[in-house]
Amino acid sequence: MQLTLLVGSVHGNARQIAQTLAMAAPDHGASAQVLDMQDLTIAVFDTPGLFVLCCSTTGSGDVPENAQGLYYSLDADARFLGHVCFGLVALGDSSYGDTFYGGAKAFQSRLQDLGAKLLGEICVLDALAADEPDTVALAWFATWAQQARSLAPSVSGPG
Numbered sequence: 001m002q003l004t005l006l007v008g009s010v011h012g013n014a015r016q017i018a019q020t021l022a023m024a025a026p027d028h029g030a031s032a033q034v035l036d037m038q039d040l041t042i043a044v045f046d047t048p049g050l051f052v053l054c055c056s057t058t059g060s061g062d063v064p065e066n067a068q069g070l071y072y073s074l075d076a077d078a079r080f081l082g083h084v085c086f087g088l089v090a091l092g093d094s095s096y097g098d099t100f101y102g103g104a105k106a107f108q109s110r111l112q113d114l115g116a117k118l119l120g121e122i123c124v125l126d127a128l129a130a131d132e133p134d135t136v137a138l139a140w141f142a143t144w145a146q147q148a149r150s151l152a153p154s155v156s157g158p159g
């Protein structure tokens with residue numbers, strides 16, 4: 001199973017989570033690459049495979065600056081993404097109220113509008129929570145990877 005982890009991050013928290021998941025991927029029968037969203041466009045989804053977006057929120061429910069190019073490309077260069085399956089790791093801070101993990105929600109909405117399929121539950125990492133984010137993300141990933149293998153065999157591949 002080949003995974004691509006796409007990172008949208010301001011201060012590096014989302015990047016750290018993506019790297020943690022990439023290191024754990026072989027334990028779940030997957031190999032993973034981590035790509036910063038900076039300079040990516042919708043073309044990143046041309047390659048078949050599974051994607052996990054690790055995206056934080058900035059401003060008032062906004063996607064991080066390094067994610068803006070990809071986010072706007074999903075609109076400006078819109079095309080059908082029915083072949084894309086993705087998981088979502090959403091970083092935010094619940095003290096922001098209505099804009100809690102708004103950056104990840106924005107990606108979810110736009111990708112689904114284009115026909116991409118969200119696999120499994122969203123992994124929500126709240127900066128206010130006492131739990132260690134790496135631990136929460138790894139627990140989520142164990143379940144997600146299992147679901148990905150059974151729900152999307154055509155994109156997750158044999159290995």
Ligand SMILES: Cc1cc2nc3c(=O)[nH]c(=O)nc-3n(C[C@H](O)[C@H](O)[C@H](O)COP(=O)(O)O)c2cc1C
Binds near residue numbers: 009011012013014061
């Ligand atoms: C200036 C600023 C604005 C933020 N705005 C939001 C927000 O609107 N909603 C939210 O859920 N979190 C918000 N956050 C919290 C971050 O998303 C959270 O701290 C996250 O862990 C940062 O991850 P990163 O280092 O990968 O960017 C904000 C943080 C900062 C510093």
